[in-house]
Amino acid sequence: MPRLTTAMIATFTLAPMAAFGATEYPLTLTSCGHEVTFDKAPESVVSVGQSTTEILYMLGLADKVAGTALWINPVLPEFAEADAGVERLADNAPSFESVLAKKPGLVVTAYEWMIGPQGVVGTREMFDDAQIPSWIMPTECVGKDNTQSMDGARSVLFDTALLYQGIEELAAIFDVQDRGAAVIADLKAREAAAVERAQALDLPETVSGLFWYSSAEIEIDPYVAGANGVPGWMMSKLGVRNVVASAEEWPTVGWETISKANPSFIVAAEMNRRRFPADDIAVKRDFLTSDPVTSEMGAVKNDRILTMPANAMDPSVRAIYALESLADSLAGFDLK
Structure with a gap:
C-alpha cells in the first residue's frame, strides 16, 4: 500500500525578520463568539487537542504547556523531546477537574465539542466561572456550524487563512509575535509549493x-x-x-x-x-x-x-x- 508520510516535516528555525511590536495588554479577542481578555501573557496553558499543542510547540512555548490531551497520532518528530516532558492528562478527552487541577492561565482547543456549548470537557461558562480563559481555533467556527452535530458542518470550503489567523492570535496572546510571523511565513511558503506541485499534476x-x-x-x-x-x-x-x-x-x-x-x-x-x-x-x-x-x-x-x-x-x-x-x-x- 502506498503510504503518505511527514518525512519532509518543516523545521522552523525562526530566522530573523522584521520586528513585531510587543502585545499591548489588556488584549481582548473574540473566540468563536466568546470574548476573552488577557491582562498579561499566560504563565501556563492546557491544550486539549494535538493540533493546538503542536502549534504551541512551534511557537517555542513548550515550557508553558502544563498538560495536553486528545492525541490521535504521535507528536511531530521534531517535538518528541519537548513533548516527553509535558504531562498528558488523557489520550482522549480529559475531565474538567483534571484541567482545573493544573491551574492554567489559559486552556486552548481546536474543537467546540471539547470546550463549547455541549463540550465534553466543559463549557466556556464553566471555565469563566473558574477564572480560566478559554480559546478555540477560528478554524472551528468561521464558516462552520457546530449546533447540529458533534463534528459540525461547513458552509464554505476550509481556508488555511483561518489556520494562520489562529497561529497569529496565539502568538499575540503569549507575546511572541516574531515567532508567530516566522512560523506563518514558513507554512505559507510550504503551502504555496505544495499547491504548485498539486496543480502540476494536471x-x-x-x-x-x-x-x-x-x-x-x-x-x-x-x-x-x-x-x-x-x-x-x-x-x-x-x-x-x-x-x-x-x-x-x-x-x-x-x-x-x-x-x-x-x-x-x-x-x-x-x-x-x-x-x-x-x-x-x-x-x-x-x-x-x-x-x-x-x-x-x-x-x-x-x-x-x-x-x-x-x-x-x-x-x-x-x-x-x-x-x-x-x-x-x-x-x-x-x-x-
Whole structure:
C-alpha cells in the first residue's frame, strides 16, 4: 500500500525578520463568539487537542504547556523531546477537574465539542466561572456550524487563512509575535509549493477521491470526509472531485453509495486511537479488499489506497504537509 508520510516535516528555525511590536495588554479577542481578555501573557496553558499543542510547540512555548490531551497520532518528530516532558492528562478527552487541577492561565482547543456549548470537557461558562480563559481555533467556527452535530458542518470550503489567523492570535496572546510571523511565513511558503506541485499534476476532471476516517463498526456506514473540510480543500487544490457532497464535516455514507460513485483513489486515516476497530489501518485495508461491495471498486482493484495521519485530515499544520505527500503519491498512479 502506498503510504503518505511527514518525512519532509518543516523545521522552523525562526530566522530573523522584521520586528513585531510587543502585545499591548489588556488584549481582548473574540473566540468563536466568546470574548476573552488577557491582562498579561499566560504563565501556563492546557491544550486539549494535538493540533493546538503542536502549534504551541512551534511557537517555542513548550515550557508553558502544563498538560495536553486528545492525541490521535504521535507528536511531530521534531517535538518528541519537548513533548516527553509535558504531562498528558488523557489520550482522549480529559475531565474538567483534571484541567482545573493544573491551574492554567489559559486552556486552548481546536474543537467546540471539547470546550463549547455541549463540550465534553466543559463549557466556556464553566471555565469563566473558574477564572480560566478559554480559546478555540477560528478554524472551528468561521464558516462552520457546530449546533447540529458533534463534528459540525461547513458552509464554505476550509481556508488555511483561518489556520494562520489562529497561529497569529496565539502568538499575540503569549507575546511572541516574531515567532508567530516566522512560523506563518514558513507554512505559507510550504503551502504555496505544495499547491504548485498539486496543480502540476494536471489530473483529468474525471478523477475523484474518498477520505475514510473511521467507522463505529466495520461493516456499517463509514465516517467519510464531507465536501468542505480539510480533505475537500486538498482535493480542490488537486483538481479532484470529492465523491461525497455533504456539508457535514464527517458524514456517514453507505458503502453501496460509495461503490456506485467509484472513487479513483481512497485515502484512509491512520491513527493510534483504538476507539473503534476501524481506527486500525490494517482493519480498514482488510475490509476494503475482502468485502464483496468495496473490493469491486476501481481504487481497491488497482491498489490506489493511501494512508494519511488522521490529524492531517483536521484543520492543522499537518494538512499542508499532507497535501505535499498526497500530490507525490497520486503522481505515481496512472490516472490520466
